[in-house]
Amino acid sequence: MDDQIFDALVEEFYLESRERLSSIEETLLEVEEASEDRQEELLVVAKRELHTLKGNSGMMGLRELQELAHELEDSVAAIESPGDVHEILAGVDRFRRLLDRSCGREEIEEADVDEVSEPGAGRAVQESVRVSFSALDHLVDLLSEMVIFRNRLAQSLHQALERLDKEERNAPAWREVEAAHQTLERTLRELQEGVMELRMVPLGSFFGQLKRIVFDESAQEGKEVDFRTSGGETPLDKALLEVVSEAMGHLVRNAVVHGIESPDERRERGKPPAGRLSVIAEAQAEEVVIEIEDDGRGIDRQELVETARERGFDVGDEADVQTLLSLPGLSTREEADRSAGRGMGMAAVMDSVRRRGGQVEIFSAPGKGTRFRLRLPLTAAILRAVILEVDDAVYALSLNAVQETLHLETERRHTMNRTGVVRWRGNLVPLLDLGRFFETREEDRQEGFVVIIEAEGRHRGLLVDGMQGIQDVVVKPLDDTVGSPPGLAGSTILGNGQVVLILDPIDLAGASPALEHAV
Amino acid sequence: MTEENDGKTTDRTEPAPEEAPKGPDRVLRFADEMETREEVEEERQELETWVTCRIDEEIFALTVDQVQEILRVGELTRVPHAPFPVRGVTNMRGQVLPVVDLRRRLGLPEIEIGEDHRIMVVDSRNRLIGLLVDRVEEVTEIDRLKIEDPPEDVMTEQSYYLVGVIHRGEDLIILLDADRVLEVRDGDEPRGEESEGGSEEENEEDEA
Numbered sequence: 238m239d240d241q242i243f244d245a246l247v248e249e250f251y252l253e254s255r256e257r258l259s260s261i262e263e264t265l266l267e268v269e270e271a272s273e274d275r276q277e278e279l280l281v282v283a284k285r286e287l288h289t290l291k292g293n294s295g296m297m298g299l300r301e302l303q304e305l306a307h308e309l310e311d312s313v314a315a316i317e318s319p320g321d322v323h324e325i326l327a328g329v330d331r332f333r334r335l336l337d338r339s340c341g342r343e344e345i346e347e348a349d350v351d352e353v354s355e356p357g358a359g360r361a362v363q364e365s366v367r368v369s370f371s372a373l374d375h376l377v378d379l380l381s382e383m384v385i386f387r388n389r390l391a392q393s394l395h396q397a398l399e400r401l402d403k404e405e406r407n408a409p410a411w412r413e414v415e416a417a418h419q420t421l422e423r424t425l426r427e428l429q430e431g432v433m434e435l436r437m438v439p440l441g442s443f444f445g446q447l448k449r450i451v452f453d454e455s456a457q458e459g460k461e462v463d464f465r466t467s468g469g470e471t472p473l474d475k476a477l478l479e480v481v482s483e484a485m486g487h488l489v490r491n492a493v494v495h496g497i498e499s500p501d502e503r504r505e506r507g508k509p510p511a512g513r514l515s516v517i518a519e520a521q522a523e524e525v526v527i528e529i530e531d532d533g534r535g536i537d538r539q540e541l542v543e544t545a546r547e548r549g550f551d552v553g554d555e556a557d558v559q560t561l562l563s564l565p566g567l568s569t570r571e572e573a574d575r576s577a578g579r580g581m582g583m584a585a586v587m588d589s590v591r592r593r594g595g596q597v598e599i600f601s602a603p604g605k606g607t608r609f610r611l612r613l614p615l616t617a618a619i620l621r622a623v624i625l626e627v628d629d630a631v632y633a634l635s636l637n638a639v640q641e642t643l644h645l646e647t648e649r650r651h652t653m654n655r656t657g658v659v660r661w662r663g664n665l666v667p668l669l670d671l672g673r674f675f676e677t678r679e680e681d682r683q684e685g686f687v688v689i690i691e692a693e694g695r696h697r698g699l700l701v702d703g704m705q706g707i708q709d710v711v712v713k714p715l716d717d718t719v720g721s722p723p724g725l726a727g728s729t730i731l732g733n734g735q736v737v738l739i740l741d742p743i744d745l746a747g748a749s750p751a752l753e754h755a756v
Numbered sequence: 757m758t759e760e761n762d763g764k765t766t767d768r769t770e771p772a773p774e775e776a777p778k779g780p781d782r783v784l785r786f787a788d789e790m791e792t793r794e795e796v797e798e799e800r801q802e803l804e805t806w807v808t809c810r811i812d813e814e815i816f817a818l819t820v821d822q823v824q825e826i827l828r829v830g831e832l833t834r835v836p837h838a839p840f841p842v843r844g845v846t847n848m849r850g851q852v853l854p855v856v857d858l859r860r861r862l863g864l865p866e867i868e869i870g871e872d873h874r875i876m877v878v879d880s881r882n883r884l885i886g887l888l889v890d891r892v893e894e895v896t897e898i899d900r901l902k903i904e905d906p907p908e909d910v911m912t913e914q915s916y917y918l919v920g921v922i923h924r925g926e927d928l929i930i931l932l933d934a935d936r937v938l939e940v941r942d943g944d945e946p947r948g949e950e951s952e953g954g955s956e957e958e959n960e961e962d963e964a
Contacts, residue, residue, distance in 0.1 A: 382850050630834070675836035715835070718854040718885055718940055719845065722837035728845060728852045736833040736847045 245442045250297050251340040252367050254290060258333050261286045265322045265329070276319065283325075284313045290332075299339050305332050368435070370475060376432050381711035384619065387425055388708055388732030394418055429619065429709075436476065440518045440527070441469020443482045447489050447516060454493040461500050461511035462493055468518030473525055477613055480593050481527070484586040485516065488529045488609050491583070496533030496607055506604065508532065523637055524615060530608040536562075536601040558599050559693065560747075563587050591743055594620070594635070594712075594726070596693045620712050622739065624705035624731070625688065628677040631737050633710050633729055634699075638742035640689040645700065648687060657681055659698050661689055669745060670700040674724055692746035699745065708732075712739060723748065802900035808929060809876065809889040811859060815929045816889070817896070818876060822934045824884060826892055827875040839944040843888055848877065855886035856938055862914050880938045887938065896929075898922050903931065 264283045268276050291306035309328045316322070336342075394414065398406055405411070444466045455462040473481065497503075497512030504510055513532045518525065541561040545552045550564050562583045587597045595613040614620075614637070622633040641661070648659045650668070657668035666689060672678035687698040710729035715721065726741035806817040807826075832844035832855060843857035855875055859866055872891035877884055903920040919931040 385850065677836075713852045715845070715852070716854040716883065716885065718856065718938065719835050719838045719842055720940065722835060722946075724837070725835070728833075730847050730850060730852065734847050735831055736845050736852055738833065738835060738845075 245439050246445060247297070247340055249442060250293060251336065251342065254293065254336055255333070256367060257286050257290055258329055258336070261290075262326065262329055265326055268322050269319045271319075280313055280316060284310055287313060302332065302335055302339055305335060370436075373432070373436055377436070380429055380432055381619070383425060384429070384709055384711055385730055385732060387422060389734075390418065390732075391422070392732045433474070433615075433619075434472075436474050437472035438475050438478055439469060440471045440473050440478070440481075440525075441466070443478065443485075444469050444516065446482070447485060450486055450490050451493055451514065454490055455497075458494055459499060460493060460497055462497060463511045463513050465513075465515045466517070467515070468520075468527075471518040471520045471525055471527075473613065474615065477593055477595070480589050481595075481611065481613060484590050484611065485527065485529065487583070487586050489514065489516065492529065492531040492533065492607070496531040496535075498534055520615075525613045527611040527613070528608055529611075530606065532606040535603040535605055535607050536599070537603060538601075558601055559597075562599065591741075596743060598693055620710050620729075620739065621707065622710045622729075623688075623707050624737070625671070625699075625701045625740075626703040626705060627671040627675065627701050630675065630677060631705065631731075631735065632671065632740050633737050634688070634690070634740045635742060636707060638690045638692055638746075640691050640696070642704065643687045643689065643698075645683070645685045645687055657700075659687055661696070661698070664696065666696045666698045668698040668700055669748065671740075671745075672700070674745070674748070690742050690746055692742040695746040697746040697748075710737075710739070800901070803897045804900050805895060805897055806929075806931065807876065807895050808893040809858075809874070810891050810893055811862070811864060811889065815893065815927055816858070817898075817929050817931050818878065818887070818934050819931075820895060822879050824877040824879050827877060827886070829869050829873045829875055829888070832869070837946045839940045840947045841940070841944055846875065846886065848884075848886070851884070853877065853884060853886045855888050857888045858937070859888075859890075861937055862917065878934050878938060880935050885938045887934075896924075898924070898929065898931075906930070 261283050264279050264286070268279050268283075271279055287306050287310040291303055291310060294300075294302035294306055305328070309325060309332065312321075312325050312328065316325070398411070398415075401411070447466070448464060451462055451464045454460075492514050493512075497514065498506070498508075500510035503512065513530075515530050516527065517530070518527045536558050538558050538561070541558065542552055542554065542556060545556070545561055545564055548564075552561065552564075564584060590597050590611055590613070593613070595611060598610040598612070599607070600610070601607040620633070621636045623636050623639055625632045625634055643659070643661070651658050651660075651665070653665065653667075657670075658665045659668060660666075668681070668687065670678070670681040672682060673680070682700050682702070685700060685702045686704065688701055688704075689696060689698050708731075710731070712727045713729055714727050715725065724741055724744045725738050726744075727739040729737055729739055731737050805820040807820050807823050808815050808817040810816070827846075827848065830846055832846050834844045835842060838844075841856045841861040843855045843860065845852050845854050847853070853875075857866070858864075867890070869888075873888060874892045875886040875888055876892065878887050899922075903922050906915055906918050906921050917932055917937045919933050922929050922931060
């Protein structure tokens with residue numbers, strides 16, 4: 238485990254333990270004044286917290302703390318009169334001091350008074366505050382509202398200025414308004430980045446769990462696995478981490494159970510007996526990319542096709558692994574496997590990642606191995622989007638998905654299998670008229686624009702009337718009442734107050750144009 | 757039931773002994789104080805407050821406990837391929853509110869949205885959903901003990917959505933179960949979509 242990750246784990250353990258100690262303290266303090274029934278309840282709570290402390294300390298390898306917590310837990314169990322809590326409280330103080338020492342906080346805390354103003358004077362306790370995620374979410378919500386109002390302000394300012402002639406526009410008062418607006422925009426953007434950063438946690442804080450999964454599963458399956466991780470410092474939105482950690486846990490478990498062969502089988506195939514499994518994370522400009530790769534037996538596409546058909550799915554011979562694994566309830570194994578049967582299925586993994594605006598790409602070579610690539614947005618709350626006009630409606634589309642926009646008039650359009658296509662960068666890209674897809678028209682439009690999008694390796698040209706520009710929009714999920722209609726990923730509110738639907742590039746790039754005509 | 761109306765008339769001059777009523781109870785209390793109490797003392801009642809709305813000649817009602825507010829209809833954004841009863845989504849002070857059309861829900865013919873249309877914002881299963889109605893009539897009290905099962909000839913198919921009916925003078929008020937009205941169920945699939953008509957014929961053009 239590299240130092241940085243270990244530090245993060247210690248930090249996490251330290252903060253969490255401090256919080257637990259405070260809550261134990263409060264609970265114990267309440268005991269003296271509580272009614273008898275309530276006393277019992279309180280003591281159960283205190284015992285449970287101490288038990289957790291014991292477990293966590295043990296997991297961190299802090300033997301002394303573990304023993305002390307154990308001792309305290311026992312004394313809570315043995316408590317006879319409410320007055321006895323004082324002894325335990327003293328023990329809690331002892332635990333706290335020991336915790337400070339074990340996590341290397343002691344000196345820093347004392348030196349803190351002098352050095353707090355000095356930048357880089359170590360991580361003093363007071364420099365770190367534990368904030369609940371709901372409090373942060375509330376900030377993000379407020380900020381989102383501000384972004385909406387800023388957009389509205391920009392719009393009305395633009396309209397107001399348009400009505401003025403050049404001289405009026407140059408009047409000092411107007412220039413002042415414009416300058417102030419620009420400053421507001423910049424500050425808001427910085428604030429946005431700052432708040433988003435607060436939600437970031439290093440991915441590596443979760444690598445420990447993966448290691449544990451690999452360790453347990455390989456022991457269970459009698460396999461040898463050489464597990465490596467890198468890029469643990471990569472920051473990820475906490476909201477995404479929750480989804481991703483579950484997905485990665487599943488993928489890693491799957492790789493050990495199904496991907497990597499037994500040592501004997503590997504030797505037979507001329508591979509080293511220990512399978513290689515790596516998790517590599519990397520932050521790029523607009524997204525975080527995590528690759529989970531093994532050198533196991535790979536995915537047997539043909540087997541998947543057959544299983545899919547047995548389960549009653551209508552799939553073609555050429556269906557790709559990606560599509561096949563997205564089918565609900567499809568697993569290459571007949572028996573409900575002990576490990577892989579637990580938790581989420583592969584389809585659910587892919588779905589959960591997509592719902593958060595991420596993508597899953599799968600590369601597999603039979604006999605050589607499998608690589609899953611998760612591509613995730615940096616934040617889950619704000620999306621840089623291009624606003625598209627389609628017939629009388631307006632939609633927002635993630636700028637990330639857009640490759641290029643072309644004038645429809647100048648493009649040579651062809652028809653293949655009753656689907657319009659355009660030639661783009663040497664490839665034929667199928668067209669999809671958004672008006673037809675969303676049933677606001679019956680024929681493909683002949684004028685307007687082609688927006689070339691890419692998602693999960695697939696390209697599609699969306700036919701639209703026009704574009705209203707690019708802006709940051711606040712993603713608001715659609716209510717369950719509305720469900721998750723095809724082609725839509727969420728909604729947002731524009732500066733003018735209008736609710737606009739956010740398109741799902743994966744759905745649109747993947748939607749088979751032939752499929753709409755079939756059935 | 758929190759209402760305790762019997763024998764409380766003498767207390768009225770004193771400050772309310774129990775804690776100040778909240779929300780719907782306040783409306784109830786207000787209504788109580790406006791009316792003479794003779795009737796109340798005649799027979800036992802369990803009063804509840806409902807909000808009535810009208811669709812054509814029929815009066816429907818939702819319990820006031822679940823109605824958060826009533827909005828004029830602003831811009832509704834259609835959601836393609838959404839379940840049929842969903843008319844669209846709208847902006848309620850920065851929140852995206854799904855709007856279910858009561859006409860569609862009850863299988864009544866759709867009409868264009870006019871001046872009188874309102875969206876009743878309903879708290880259903882801990883979230884807010886809008887219910888589009890032709891017009892909102894009034895806040896009224898009904899006696900819980902007088903709720904009847906819907907007559908068999910009326911709305912057989914829709915009875916799933918009903919709590920019951922109650923007579924008020926000449927009128928029949930149809931009491932709706934808001935949670936059921938606003939839930940999406942089987943059979944709510946998107947409708948009226950041309951693509952399902954399958955007018956496409958087999959005519960392969962350029963073979964690749």
